[in-house]
Amino acid sequence: MDDRLLLIAFGAAVGVCSGLAAVALSHGLVFMMENLSVFRDYWWAFVLPGIGMAASSLFLEKVVREGAGHGVPEVVYSVSRHGGLLRLRSSFSRLISNCLTIGSGASAGPEAPVIISGASIGSNISRLFSLNERQRVTLVGCGSAGALSAIFNAPVAGMVFTIEIIMGEWSAGNVVPIAVASVAGAQVTRLLQTHQISFTHLRFDVDVTSTLAAVGLAVLTALISVLFARSLRYSHHISEKITLPVWVRALIGGCMVGAIGLLLPGVLGEGYHSIQQMVEGAFAPGLALMLLLVGAKIAATALTLGWGGSGGIFAPALVIGSFAGLMYHRFIVLLLPGFSWVDEGCYALLGMAGVISGTMHAPLTGIFLIVDITGRYETILPLILVSALSTTISRVFEPASFYLRELVQKGQYLKPRTDAKVLADLSITELVEKDCKTVPRNMLLGDFIKVVQDSHRNHFPVVDEQTGEFQGMIHLDDIRPYLLDSLMYETVFLEQVMQTEVETVDIHEDLSEVLDRMDANGLFSMPVVSSSRFVGMISKATLLDKYRHELMVQTMH
């Protein structure tokens, strides 16, 4: 069967499965909210998020034994380093832990857990049918796209997010199956679910002044994005310094979130209800309170995710964005009351796009998510402006997207078709040239010259006859002065002319490190040694050959 057709068929199946996972999570969340809402009015309700987060972290730590990551970085890491390999249990573990976290009222989003579930479904389906890595990576993308498009009912955003963040490249081979999966995911959610965020009935008349004013909002959302990303990291940092069991930490963090929630209930949960109110223009609080809400939501999310809760930053970013948009709208109305401004709901939408683009450095995701959930293009001009500017400005302060920052710092994020990716794929074992003749250390120079005559290389590794251990190297240059001196032939042993201080490469070393060492020492070739035995030579000349082959194989499909 044709490779492309096969991937499209599998992509559709993966999209349906991850759509089902998304529907399951959102039903689970509704169920939790409904059953717990009776306790909301008691004074002790602030411990609810604590209990939820503790249960969630216990479940992840003890039952399924997975780290409480956000989900998206794990998927990106697996795509970048392990050909999309993900554990089967990842397909449900985060769904349950996230249900406990958000259902109890802690502040996080359901998107990242659904994305890792979808991705893991894709990965395991491809393992079941023993597909190769390229196909597996595509199916991981399909899972993520299907999941995101199902949870938001936003097929284009699901597709764009996957390509922008998860895959990191646009290629014809990937885009089509991912698009199909996106459609499948969205279709599943439309068939099975009745309640969705959707603002298709709203109309906004955006004029020139409102579009221009959006530039100010872009700056504001960019700064808020940076603040948001930094507080998430800071909070995680603090919680790691506390030497309590994970679940106790989660309990403490959750109670703090609950306490914030007692004062400002709008910050709890994933917050789609507040978003709905804001976009529709039914959100009452004034300017000062909005500022407080932005801060509180950031704090609540940082506490939830940093202290052991399980969830993503997608929904919180949307909530923060709409708070920010509303706040900005109130501010400009106060400042310039003479102008006629567009409805505040429009600015809530723009704010969401701004914060999403700013934190994730994914402008297209920001734009298409809003277009998708409103189903209209009226806001497209300020939308593009805010998303693009917000990404650009936040890049000044944050070098990488929130999802990728840690991976980039550890050097684990390898964008496809880059130098780093090619180097990471090539191993020393594949590059080593084994046609080098070794010579014993107590060989006479005269005998060595006969060896040189038969060899076509300039480097000769010297080994110990008894142990076989690598002793040093002889380059032709080392013996050039004695080449025609027959007196030396019978009097000089090789160990007297060999170089003993030679930089060697271990067979398991990373190629990029080896290249750095070659550059640093001005070397063109180095001997490869495995447990002090000579294996072969590695040289820049062969490397160029193999590098080109690898690059061609990786870039042409």
Add this chain to the structure above:
Amino acid sequence: MELKIDEISSCLELPSTTVERWVRQGRIPVKMIGDTCLFSDTALRKWAEEHNLPYHPPGEQQQEKQEETSENLADAIGRGGIYYHLSGQTVEEVIGEAVSAMKGIESESDRQALYESLVAREQMMSTGIGNGVAVPHPRTPLSQTGIPTQIAVFFLDRPVDFKAVDKKPVYVLFVLVAASSQQHLHLLSRLSYCLRDATFLNLLSEVPAPETLITKIVEFEARLSGGEG
């Protein structure tokens, strides 16, 4: 087609670890079951062409390279022949006689070309390498003439002054014609190994019979390859 992983990697002239990884990553149109690779010959050939990689399925391997260096002296002399009683008085005469006696030259124009290039080489610098031996040869391989690689040995009736390095008159010629420079150097180096040896020179001065000379050369060549190993 069905091949083992190391067979397919030698077809593509790649390390088997690379091929294995490419199969796993899905970058090459090959499927692996255990250590057996399944693939379509045409698809893989097309793929290799697109990616600028060599591809020689088993049976298609050419062994041209082998020949060039495995040429040996005794065979070359066998092809060229051993001749006695050249009667020329000058370098040109001797060379002219030698060329007209040589076998394996199809057209007269080839013979003429060989003669001219041998004489031109002598005029530039004598090929008399001392001890009465000269090794006339063209400066560049006469590949367009199609003369097969050979060494023809000529014993002269009367020694001729070749302006040799040691001023001694020359009594034996080894006319060396090679199809490529590589073969030329290879044969010349083997010949010079023999000519450095005193016993070999003694044998030459006795004007040996063809069989004796060939036997001696085979013996020397055996020593040469014995020393190599």
